[in-house]
Amino acid sequence: MNLLIIGPPGAGKGTQSEMLCEKYNISQLATGDILRFNVKNETELGLQAKSYMASGKLVPDELIINMMKDEILKPVYANGFILDGFPRTIAQADALNILLEEFGKTLDKVIILKVPNEKIIERMSGRRICRSCNRTYHIIYNPPPMDGECSCGNSDIYQRDDDKEETVIKRLEVYDAQTSPLVEYYKSKGKISEINGDNDLNAVFLNIVNSIS
Numbered sequence: 304m305n306l307l308i309i310g311p312p313g314a315g316k317g318t319q320s321e322m323l324c325e326k327y328n329i330s331q332l333a334t335g336d337i338l339r340f341n342v343k344n345e346t347e348l349g350l351q352a353k354s355y356m357a358s359g360k361l362v363p364d365e366l367i368i369n370m371m372k373d374e375i376l377k378p379v380y381a382n383g384f385i386l387d388g389f390p391r392t393i394a395q396a397d398a399l400n401i402l403l404e405e406f407g408k409t410l411d412k413v414i415i416l417k418v419p420n421e422k423i424i425e426r427m428s429g430r431r432i433c434r435s436c437n438r439t440y441h442i443i444y445n446p447p448p449m450d451g452e453c454s455c456g457n458s459d460i461y462q463r464d465d466d467k468e469e470t471v472i473k474r475l476e477v478y479d480a481q482t483s484p485l486v487e488y489y490k491s492k493g494k495i496s497e498i499n500g501d502n503d504l505n506a507v508f509l510n511i512v513n514s515i516s
């Protein structure tokens with residue numbers, strides 16, 4: 304099964320993707336995670352992407368599309384994937400169509416997660432990430448199982464630099480301007496589920512699963 308999840312920063316895309324991967328035995332393809340890995344390792348791509356990410360802007364389409372061409376062919380996605388954070392522009396969505404066609408794949412469902420902006424700031428300020436496995440937590444709504452320790456056993460749980468309030472506000476503006484047009488784009492193609500993400504995370508998950516099956 305191949306899925307795509309779209310929503311503003313903090314909507315719960317990463318959280319729901321993790322749960323969907325477990326349920327359907329598919330792999331998460333999160334462009335933000337791949338980019339952060341490249342920034343940390345100071346690769347050519349990381350050096351080019353770093354300043355855009357730090358200021359809450361989108362990394363240029365060309366860099367992202369080239370990155371995706373390599374990524375989507377990896378064997379780990381052969382059994383299915385959930386795209387989280389890509390596409391983020393109409394140009395990226397057009398490029399995805401071409402890539403899928405080339406590799407004989409289709410999207411089974413496009414999940415749109417809706418959360419009002421005022422809820423986003425609170426979610427982002429409490430977001431924490433495991434440096435080892437990238438699992439997402441929230442200090443109140445989804446705390447790590449043991450104090451400061453991820454379920455993978457690692458105890459290096461950190462806060463992203465771009466989760467500070469002024470960068471989150473910028474990222475929400477970028478979402479409204481550049482990514483939200485994708486909702487209409489995919490509506491016109493069918494196969495979409497619009498889900499209220501402003502709900503308990505298990506309730507959101509159940510609604511997504513019901514809309515898929």
Ligand code: ADP
Nearest residue numbers: 312313334335355356360361362367388389391
């Ligand atoms: P969130 O989950 O909070 O929406 P991500 O981890 O997906 O954030 O992305 C973090 C940053 O990485 C974005 O603000 C942007 O700078 C960059 N990024 C990630 N995916 C893309 C993409 N598809 N196109 C352009 N930039 C991207």
Ligand code: ADP
Nearest residue numbers: 312313314315316317318426430440441444504
């Ligand atoms: P995204 O990938 O869309 O940027 P995340 O999955 O990282 O969003 O979620 C953002 C923050 O909100 C995280 O700290 C996460 O634990 C928390 N969160 C996710 N879903 C919910 C929910 N339904 N209710 C409350 N908090 C949530």
